[in-house]
Amino acid sequence: MRLDQKLIAGMIAPRTRVLDVGSGDGALIDYLFRTRGCDARGIEIDMREVTRSVAHGLPVMHGDADHDLAHYPDNAFDYVVLQRTLQAVERPREVLRQMLRIGRHAVISFPNFGHWRLRLQLLTSGRMPMTAVWHTQWYETPNIHPCTIRDFLALCQEEGYVVDRWLAIDEVGDRAPWRRSIRLANLFGEQALFLLRRRDA
DSSP: OOHHHHHHHHTSOTTOEEEEETOTTSHHHHHHHHHHOOEEEEEESOHHHHHHHHHTTOOEEEOOHHHHGGGSOTTOEEEEEEESOGGGSSOHHHHHHHHHHHEEEEEEEEEOTTOHHHHHHHHHHSSOOOOSSSOSOTTTOOOSSOOOHHHHHHHHHHHTEEEEEEEEEOTTSOBOTTTTOHHHHHHHOSEEEEEEEETTO
């Protein structure tokens, strides 16, 4: 599993109901089921990944975060996970609203576009930056809404979401020692993870 998936798993209580949106190959679902006794299932837009997951006995359906979350009933899950997908959805604000409608908690991970290397590459080259996390050319990337940690926090504040926990990490696995400073995390964190809930939850 990727580092962000391991950290996401650590934010999820054992024996809970989990929906993984953009579940990829199902690695997180499998881990949550085997090690934490969760009732975990997923939806994934890439049919090849769905087929791969189902072939391994994982409950994954073909679906799209932008359109299919609306079909789930309120409070159907304890946690709804969106791993490295927020920047690729058409309507991030609406996806977050749906996640916190169908789940008591939302766990989100995303690459931080405010990282200093990205800023420096853009400043010095005048071209869209490339790193281990942002690794596709601008004309091929699925990322249509890149954001920074501060952007995401501003959205949470506008929507009235409570941030129960957050982490800023780099791609190789080091947690940011600046975890209490949003400004420094925004500058040095390559990825961010957030555990959210509604204010009335």
